[in-house]
Amino acid sequence: MKNFSIVSIFALLILASCGKKEEQQMPPQGPVPFPVQTVTKQDAVVYQEYTANLEGQQNVEIRAKVNGFIQKIYVDEGQVVKKGQLLFKLETQTQNQDAAAAQANVKAAQVEVDRLKPLVDRKIISEVQLETAKAKLAQAKSAYGSIAANIGFGTIVSPVNGVIGSLPFREGSLVSSASEMPLTTVSDTKIIRAYFSMNEKQLLFFNKTFKGATTAEKLKAAPEVLLLLVDGSEYDQKGKIATMNGLVNPQTGTTQFRAEFKNPEGILRSGSSGIVRLPIIEKDAILVPQNAVFEMQGKKMIYVVGQGNKVKSKIIEVSGTSELNFIVTSGLNEGEVVVIEGASKLKDDAEIIPQQAKTEAVPAVAQDTAKTNITPAKK
Template sequence: MRRSSAIGALAITILLAACGKKEEQAPQQAGPVPFPVQTVARENAVVYEEYTANLEGQQNVEIRPKVTGFITQILVDEGQEVRKGQVLFKIETQTLNQDAASAKAKVAAAQVEVNRLKPLVDRKIISNVQLETAQANLESAKAAYSSIAANIGYGTITAPVSGVIGSLPYKVGALVSPTVTDPLTTVSDSHVIRAYFSMNEKQVISFAKTFKGATLQQKLKAVPAVSLLLADGSEYDVKGKLETVNGLADAVTGTTQFRAEFNNPQAVLRSGGKATVRIPVTYENAVVVPQNAVFDMQGKKMLYVVNKDNTVKSKVITVTNTSGTNFIVSEGLEQGELIVVEGAGKLKDGTAIVPQPVKQETPAVDTAAAPAKDSTNAQGK
């Protein structure tokens, strides 16, 4: 009897446990879930067009010898700042000094001859032709001496401009001449840095359509201040200006060269370096949506629009460009429409939601730029 009661109790326990599991597995009916939404509005948005640039000093002057000789002194070091007129090198001119002494003696002799003949001509003892010949010889001797003296002066080489010294390929004792391949050094005036970059034909056409002006030069004046991204990804703290554009496209590459200039008071920029020029382009009265609201499907960009009954419907949109964390939309959306800005992957057409309006952020300045546009690196002229 006790055994039968125990078996019955165990059976009841197993039955209750099974019923409990079925209740846990039964789906619970969920209501609409809250999703953040935002009303589509029109506003101005800034986009940065980016181009890889080569940096050069305002003046890059090659220092070359004008005379042949051995370097006796190098009075500067690489990277040193020098002022205009400062002595940089001295070249041995001993042979020239000897030539100068000989030439000076010839000048003295020619002067003596002129002095001797002049009173004779005055007294009409000899012809004036002899005096004129002697005077011509004197002038020739003076010219020869002046030429040698100038060459001696070329043995002392000074900086033609103020700037920074480049590399020094020759050492003291090296024989140099006006025909050497490499210059003695280069003096770069880097107080103003020029950034050279190129646009391809499509980019030039877009540039011409974006900025107002009858000529490219007038369009340059309409371009606002440009910025510079450095090699470490930071933005240079001094704004620059587009100054010139080459009037002819390169026949081989089809690119057109532009030049922007940046003041360099703290010597942050170096001639010979690379950076990225960023040109701001303003889209006026544009439809702007957060990138988080957009998803890709079969190669198309889409987002969800909220209907009046709080159900969602997907729409295909056309994106023109990127401004900060937002997309600029040219087609597919109208001002005043309500869109889902987060969680699109959890939705499908017809899903009911609880709209949670979020504050629309003002488009930030594009600090995280899109990948730089392809451009041919320009060589500074």
């Protein structure tokens, strides 16, 4: 027991001496450097976003004007065609027979007119008989012309430049002018039209933001719009709002707009969808990096550097986000200094060493979450 006590005391002395050495080796705790930024006001571009349906400048349904079997299909789905290009050939053999009979009737009526003319001139018969024969000739010519036109309708060509849609019928199918489904659709996609709607609140904001006594003047004052594709990428051609419906739909409470985008490479297709982004310039906005903001109990907060380089948390309100910045609507004033990184390592009244970070001179780009119901990114 005695030996055990001596060993225990010796071990405790060794541990105590090691602890003292570690204390001597640890550097004294003090303020740590943190990047900070002085709050300034600057112009920001705020984007309002609207879901849009895309359509070609012209979507022309190709329909049969006469009854007949499809003899030949000269195009395929997705093929680019020119105006006047042959698309379908319908079987017209029966109509050719009808045309021959009608043409024979025309010749017979003409012979009758020619026979009666000299008799009328010599007053052998009355002029009424000749006029009756002439009427029958005109009727025969009209019947022949109608049949000949129907034969022409058996050859179907494209009325516009565009892209062929689906082909629901195959060669040999019987089609008619009463068919519910068209033979195909030719979509002219050189210009793509994006149709989107604004609710009454958004429409009021639009009318107040862009000045003009008429709708045309307001649309002219509106800036070019962008288009987000279904994969999240931004289309490389900017568009312009071309039309605005003059009335609000009483059932939906919305007004339809149409923006137009050039489509030189055929990237956009009729029937697809996208998001139209309308830029709005917000003057003298307070912007802070998203990294500077943290959340606590559903509130957005930021650390502000005060006297003695001690930080204090403040609740802020934002109206939107960009890839890098929040637009702050309340809680911060111009000239205040905020910590822009490392907020999770801080607490109130902690002393730091402020290090001014470089700020971008280019205005931030943000999304108008208040008007488009887009939730700001959480940090």
